[in-house]
Amino acid sequence: MSFWEFTVDASYFIAAVLFIIGLKRMGSPKTAKSGIKWAGIGMALATVVTLWHPAMEAGFFRYVLMILAIVIGGAGAWYTGKKVEMTAMPQMVALYNGMGGGAAAAIALVEMYSGSAFDHGTTVLTLAVIGALIGGVSFSGSLIAWAKLEGKMKKTIRLPGQQLINGSVAAITVILGIAIIASDGSAPVLVTLFFLLSLAFGVLLTNPIGGADMPVVISMYNAFTGLAVAFEGFVLGNAAMIIAGTVVGAAGTLLTLLMANGMNRSISNVLFAGFGVDDGAEADGPEGEMKSVEAFDAAASFAYSDSLIIVPGYGLAVAQAQHKLWEFVQMLEKEHDVDVKFAIHPVAGRMPGHMNVLLAEAGVPYDKIFDLEEINAEFPNADAALVIGANDVVNPAARTDESSPIYGMPILDVDKAREVYVVKRGKGTGFSGVQNALFFGDNTRMVFGDAKQVCTDLANGLKQL
Template sequence: METIIQASYLIAAALFILGLKQMSSPVTARRGILWAGAGMVLATLVTFMSPEILDSDQVGTNILLIVVAIVIGGGYAWYSGKKVAMTDMPQMIAMYNGMGGGAAAAIAAVELMKASTEASHDVTGATTVAGILGTDIAILGILGAIIGTISFSGSIIAWAKLDGRLSRSKLLPKQHIVNALLAIVTVGFAVAIYFTADINTIIIFFVLALILGVFITVPVGGADMPVIISLFNALTGLAVGFEGYVLGNAAMIVAGIVVGSAGSLLTQLMAKAMNRSVANVFFAGVGTNVAATGSDDSLGVMKEIQAQDAGILMSFASQVVIIPGYGMAVAQAQHKIWELTQILTEKGVTVKFAIHPVAGRMPGHMNVLLAEAGVPYDMIYDMEDINADFKNTTVALIIGANDVVNPSAKNDSSSPLYGMPILDAMNAENVIVIKRGRGAGFSGVENPLFFADNTKMLFGDGQKAASQLIQAVKEL
């Protein structure tokens, strides 16, 4: 039986890796999800064959609890996955990261509580967690506990900020010093758990780790959310891998390593796209102290354009580059933008989509939206591939993007965005910006591009503005 279980876990692990490989391309991503899902189903089914389940005196209760958990978790995941709007996808990803970290932390809590109970009843004669669980299991279990707990509470805060339930202006006095002291104390309790088996120490440790996750996430600015989400994804993977070792579950170990390594790489890529380190993302607090108010008079006046005039400009353009941002997601305007693209293409206009790595509120957010609308992959360009082409662009159409096209990131060393690579939309002959109002972006930093001589503002809801552009172009 054990051979069958381990072989099944090996197959599940291979399916995880194959699925991840398939997800590296938009063309095969759907197939990759199916492969990874098949691996997860196999790993779950094999759990019922585990000796800890079948050889227990309470085998019926164990199986019932597992089935109930699968029905509740799977049912809710299916329902929420079917019902969630594309605009809420970042919140869902953050929540799923949190649930994964929370599950790993729960496993660690159970194992540590069991060790504490054994020590208090003198079951084995050992009086410490290390003595009861073994050095390697104790260390990895505690590491998984702290990482998983931080990922859980931090992801909940990220979800609350993305969902608008928590203000982004939450930088406390001496925040970073408080965070450092809290981290030191939390690690101190983790060490204490290793050398003891005191139940109160374990409880305080988890409470501190929960608070630490909250405190390190609250100051993070909105522009950094894609980095934070990918980082918590990596932390969740590590926590799952560590707890897989604690349970002796090969599938959990491999899945955790795969998710952890992929998440770590993605985090580095996201941070690199902003020309910042991961530590700087946590400690700089971009956008937390900047008031996102109206226009800055020193920059000049925004110049408006009507949809009819914008339609004329785009219809007779040689090339139009569309730059989508989170505002497009909020307005759910991706389908209208694709319709506009098709009409312009029929008129002989070359249309391209420029995607910034951290546009939106999660990695690949804009790619997901455009894929949903049916935009071909060969029309979508990364920042590095499109920036040099802006000087050959007649019209750069910005819809819902702000910080990722802000020239202050290049020209103003006093700006919180300084050093962040941007899409060079300002180099286009004409810039048209679809925007709901005159306020700053999510980071709270004003954008000089919107006041530039070659920029015109088309104010209004993204979907409505796109519809007006479609009508204007059709009439020509």
């Protein structure tokens, strides 16, 4: 082994360690920021070392193209990362994840078009084909997920015989993949048809899925992208790609299962049941009348409470109300000695950790933020609960109504608090399209209005007491 080969392998090992450390630290809101930095350093090291990999033998012009691509991509990512709103973070994750899957598929296509994948034997060629398939599905599927979350696709379309169409396209794609593997040399026509069908399958698979399930779908495609990258790492003989892809694939798979369990759904149910396909349309539900109050009345109730549990949701992010909410909470704690805690559901918002990041952005201490398992037992003893922008994750129908589509889904037991106040813009359903029985409860009062304005009014109400 030459000095350069040893240096590259050692650098890849260090990069892999940094990836794992970074991913581990991303598992907690307290250390997530440093985890991103550690993983970023590992990626920078792997990228720089790859440019000097002895096996590349690239000419000057190719180096210029690679560096130019890195500069353009890096600058674009830096700009969009700085400008993106918290409400659009899930869309950005879906878009960037799709780019990763597309890049992995592109690597496989280049290797197959050039014939290099065929020269390395059946095993490597098989991995290239699988990587191209998974990467293509992840690319097109992630773009559909982005379009749904961004509001570019406001209507979910389910074709007649949808599952039969999906199965047929999948079967034909697999057959073409086998034909490519069985061919003696370069098969450009087969490769082209194979890739186009993999893109079509990603679209067909994702399009019928309702918006309520998009966070799970995004996480699943993240796992797909990781696996595609790992497979292409074997094709290129690149250890860094193998390790990074495997880590991302494993993390994405675990996160997907965690989110599915958080909704009491199986992955097959998410992919094929079409739950929430109306994306927030009005649905049948409990009968009765929502009882509304003004923000001042809610503020007075909170001021005379000993304990308050706040449940933030996507509506809080849309209104950018986290800073005003934290100002209100600080007034409650300092001037009225109220014990305030925040409760976070595993699938709150549009992606895991969405609410944690939102609250951290406002300066809420981590020790005030609790997961469902930690906080649920405290609701029966809480004097009051405040729900801001959350809907499906606090719907008691998940516990009591066996006919409800969300029956069995773990929820935050908000309805068990002595008093419940819900901040909501209107009387519509949640992202799943299921009406919320909590809003009609005897101990529930609705505070209608924009979350940011309501939080401002709550703070002003405390000043008048």
